[in-house]
Amino acid sequence: MNKTLIASTLATLSILASCQSEPTPEVKNHWPKAGVTYEIFVQSFNDSNGDGIGDFNGVTEKLDYIQELGANAIWFMPIMPSPTYHKYDVTDYKAVHPDYGTMEDFKKLLEEAHKRDIKIVIDMIINHTSTEHPWFQASKSGRDSEFRDYYVWAQKDTIAAFLDKKVITLDSDNIRQWHDPGQGEDFYYGFFWGGMPDLNFDSPKVREEIYEIGRFWLEEVGVDGFRLDAAKHIFPDDRPLDNHAFWKEFRAKMEAIKPDVYLVGEVYDKKEIVAPYLPGLPALFNFDFHYTLIESLNSGDGQLLLQKQKEVLDFYQGITPNFIDATFSSNHDQPRLLNDLKEDPAKYKQASAILLTMPGAPYLYYGEEIGMLGLKPDEHIREPFIWDVKENDKGRATWIEAKYSTDATVTPLEAQRKDPNSYFNHYKALIKLRNSYPALATGSLEILENKFPKSVMAFGRKSADQEAFVVHNVGSESVEVDVPAEFEKELFKLGTIKLESGKLNLEGNSSVVFLKK
Numbered sequence: 001m002n003k004t005l006i007a008s009t010l011a012t013l014s015i016l017a018s019c020q021s022e023p024t025p026e027v028k029n030h031w032p033k034a035g036v037t038y039e040i041f042v043q044s045f046n047d048s049n050g051d052g053i054g055d056f057n058g059v060t061e062k063l064d065y066i067q068e069l070g071a072n073a074i075w076f077m078p079i080m081p082s083p084t085y086h087k088y089d090v091t092d093y094k095a096v097h098p099d100y101g102t103m104e105d106f107k108k109l110l111e112e113a114h115k116r117d118i119k120i121v122i123d124m125i126i127n128h129t130s131t132e133h134p135w136f137q138a139s140k141s142g143r144d145s146e147f148r149d150y151y152v153w154a155q156k157d158t159i160a161a162f163l164d165k166k167v168i169t170l171d172s173d174n175i176r177q178w179h180d181p182g183q184g185e186d187f188y189y190g191f192f193w194g195g196m197p198d199l200n201f202d203s204p205k206v207r208e209e210i211y212e213i214g215r216f217w218l219e220e221v222g223v224d225g226f227r228l229d230a231a232k233h234i235f236p237d238d239r240p241l242d243n244h245a246f247w248k249e250f251r252a253k254m255e256a257i258k259p260d261v262y263l264v265g266e267v268y269d270k271k272e273i274v275a276p277y278l279p280g281l282p283a284l285f286n287f288d289f290h291y292t293l294i295e296s297l298n299s300g301d302g303q304l305l306l307q308k309q310k311e312v313l314d315f316y317q318g319i320t321p322n323f324i325d326a327t328f329s330s331n332h333d334q335p336r337l338l339n340d341l342k343e344d345p346a347k348y349k350q351a352s353a354i355l356l357t358m359p360g361a362p363y364l365y366y367g368e369e370i371g372m373l374g375l376k377p378d379e380h381i382r383e384p385f386i387w388d389v390k391e392n393d394k395g396r397a398t399w400i401e402a403k404y405s406t407d408a409t410v411t412p413l414e415a416q417r418k419d420p421n422s423y424f425n426h427y428k429a430l431i432k433l434r435n436s437y438p439a440l441a442t443g444s445l446e447i448l449e450n451k452f453p454k455s456v457m458a459f460g461r462k463s464a465d466q467e468a469f470v471v472h473n474v475g476s477e478s479v480e481v482d483v484p485a486e487f488e489k490e491l492f493k494l495g496t497i498k499l500e501s502g503k504l505n506l507e508g509n510s511s512v513v514f515l516k517k
Helices: 003-019 056-061 063-069 103-115 134-139 204-221 240-257 271-277 287-299 302-319 345-355 413-417 423-436
Strands: 037-040 073-076 119-124 153-155 186-189 225-228 262-265 283-285 324-326 363-365 444-447 456-463 466-473 479-482 489-494 497-500 503-506 510-515
Touching: 056 063, 056 103, 063 103, 063 423, 103 119, 103 204, 119 204, 119 262, 204 240, 240 262, 240 271, 271 302, 287 302, 287 345, 302 324, 302 444, 302 456, 345 423, 345 466, 345 489, 345 510, 413 423, 423 489, 456 479, 466 503, 503 510
Parallel strands: 037 073, 037 363, 073 119, 119 225, 225 262, 262 283, 283 324
Antiparallel strands: 153 186, 444 456, 456 466, 466 510, 479 503, 489 510, 497 503
16 A cells, blocks of 8 residues: 555544544434435436346435435436437326336335435426427317417417527527427427427416326325426516416415425526525525536635525525525536536535535435536436446446546446545535534524635534534635634544634635534
8 A cells, every 4th residue: 555545544534533533413314404315317327127228226226325325315307208318308297218117116216215214306397398298299280179278389470570589598599489390380389499399388277287297296106296397487488477376386286285295496597586486486496506616616716605605595585484495516407517627626525515514405416426527418417327347337327328427537436435535435424414413404504704815615504502613715725714712623624624722724625614512
């Protein structure tokens, strides 16, 4: 063993020893308000039958792993039948994609997850369907079809001015909104793509269909909640009040079926647009957090994220006190976090330390815990999970040839388990820390009066009977900050820190969490 590795191992053991000098408090499940949710793309997660595609049975095989990591819930990207690999264009809302297995396989997965106190949330895509959905096939058959008003149709001459209009979406700036089904006379509206016609929520029949679909998954299948895709686009952007009203109605219908149903919405916009959705969607993804976290680390400005998060939380509080801030550092639509941080391991570890010491209900995208890589197009942000070296990795999916997350670029999970300094053990330790201390899980965010160097992100976390002091130096240079004497009980540290007589010195990309005595 070389001297560098010996020194590194001894340092890690020293940290672990200092953190374990007293019995660790009980690990608690704070979901949904502050628990950790693990996002899975089934197709790339674990292949149980050797056909190259991940499946439900493959996820069931790995539930002990998800429990080991410390996650409290799983969000599944779309699992319903669809003609595309991503499955965001549904053809049958009351079935599962045959590539992933049977409904019985899914119900077995649910049963086994619930045995481990792991909740299951599924993607619900109701803004649009596939053009192959039977509703659309019937709708386009003629103006007198009973399904005609399930979608938004207009005659060519009435929308002539809009036919060439293009809109900016998450992935493209050249998407047409109106599409010709091949008849040349009547056009249908599809915000994202011609293969995804928007449903018409002005139709009471459509709304009743959607509520029945929700009932099916909650009551007959038994899922714990839904991630609502494209929640901002139920009605066009110039009808925001109708959007807000719909989601209130949707929430009321779902809570009548399952009072503790979990609903998290994707509203991709600034806080002023996002916040009014809270009465209908009590949990909303915090895109500001994601982008500002990356900007803070890449610019070395510790104040950016702190101030942004305080603004968001205060603004949400003004709408409703009962909201869930769904924070995340990456997801299936964004480049992998390690790519966004220029493949800098120190920044990468600190990003997760910030995510898991800040308020909110964090989401963790599969593979982030082992440092997977990925850039657009989206398929390559969704590459197969690397469980072991290739010759031993029987569960690795092969539906796509990995371009970024390969054996040459990513250390497999099995090897990371044995390395105390690995990304996996880092994430695992942070999740356990968060779930062990109520101040870090459910505590408020306290902005401190002290003046700190620009690169320092320092804040308090305070619950009813516990208080923590968190310091992150996101810059590359060493800094010194004052630490009150009552906050000198160290719970966690990352990088190199030194505390003497109330003076804390942190080297670049170092973090520390103190507990009030």
